[in-house]
Amino acid sequence: MTTEQELREQLATCTRIFAMQGMIGVFGHVSVYHPETKTVLITPGMGSNKGSLQAKDMVAAGLDGKQRRGTEGPPVEWPIHTALHGARSDALAVAHLHTPYATLFSIAKREFKPVTLQGAIFSDGVPLYPEAQLITNPARGEALLKTIGDKRAALLRGHGIVVVGQNLPEVLFSSLVLEDDAKKTLQAATLGEVGTISPQECKTFGAEIALERRAQRAWNYFCSLEAHWDKQASTGRSELFP
Numbered sequence: 001m002t003t004e005q006e007l008r009e010q011l012a013t014c015t016r017i018f019a020m021q022g023m024i025g026v027f028g029h030v031s032v033y034h035p036e037t038k039t040v041l042i043t044p045g046m047g048s049n050k051g052s053l054q055a056k057d058m059v060a061a062g063l064d065g066k067q068r069r070g071t072e073g074p075p076v077e078w079p080i081h082t083a084l085h086g087a088r089s090d091a092l093a094v095a096h097l098h099t100p101y102a103t104l105f106s107i108a109k110r111e112f113k114p115v116t117l118q119g120a121i122f123s124d125g126v127p128l129y130p131e132a133q134l135i136t137n138p139a140r141g142e143a144l145l146k147t148i149g150d151k152r153a154a155l156l157r158g159h160g161i162v163v164v165g166q167n168l169p170e171v172l173f174s175s176l177v178l179e180d181d182a183k184k185t186l187q188a189a190t191l192g193e194v195g196t197i198s199p200q201e202c203k204t205f206g207a208e209i210a211l212e213r214r215a216q217r218a219w220n221y222f223c224s225l226e227a228h229w230d231k232q233a234s235t236g237r238s239e240l241f242p
Contacts, residue, residue: 011168014030015030015053016229020222021237025098031095032167033092039062040060041058043075059072079140080141082141088164093171094165098160099175100179106155106159112181119181121206122178129157132157144156169215
C-alpha cells in the first residue's frame with residue numbers, strides 16, 4: 001500500500017515536471033487520491049510556484065473539498081478533482097492544465113483526433129465541456145463528470161484540459177501525449193490536410209505496447225531530468241517525441 005507521504009512526494013515531483021515542461025504555471029493543479037483514507041492530495045492553487053513545490057506543500061482535503069489539516073485550502077476548482085476521484089476507480093490521479101497547444105482545441109471548433117501512434121490512447125476522443133466557466137462547485141463538477149464519461153481526458157471550453165489516470169505516471173504521460181499530439185496537429189496543418197490514426201490502428205498499437213509500461217518509462221526519464229533542473233523558467237524542457 002502506498003503511503004500518504006509517498007503520494008505527496010510523487011505529486012510534488014509530477015507537478016515540478018509539468019512546470020519544467022511549461023505545462024503548468026500560475027494556473028493549473030494536480031491531485032492524487034488515497035482511497036484507503038479517502039484523502040485527496042492536491043497542489044496549491046493560483047500563484048504558487050509549481051516549479052519548487054515539495055511534499056509538505058500538498059493540500060489534504062476530503063471528497064467534500066474541505067481541507068483536512070494545515071491553513072491553506074485547496075484551489076477554487078477542487079470540484080474537478082473530487083468529482084472524478086469520487087466516481088471513477090480509474091481516476092486516482094487528475095491533472096487540470098492550461099497547456100498551450102491542447103487548450104487550442106477548447107477554443108477552435110475542431111474535434112481532437114490522434115495523429116501519432118502514442119496518441120492512440122485518445123482513440124475514444126476528447127469531449128468538450130461546453131460551458132465557458134470555472135468548475136467551482138459540485139454541480140459543475142458533476143456536469144464535467146457527465147461530459148468526460150469514461151474517457152481519459154476532456155477539454156474545457158476557452159479554459160484548458162482535464163486528464164485522468166490510474167496513477168501519477170499515467171497522468172503525466174497522457175498529458176504529455178495530448179499536448180504533443182495537439183502541437184503536431186497544428187504544425188502538420190501548415191503543410192496541408194492532417195492525417196489521423198484510425199480507431200483500428202489505435203487499438204492495434206495499444207495491444208502491442210501497454211500504456212503502463214510506456215508511462216512508467218516516461219516517468220523515470222522525466223524524473224531523472226527534473227532532478228537536475230535548475231528551476232529557472234524556460235530551462236530543462238525536453239520534447240517527448242522530438
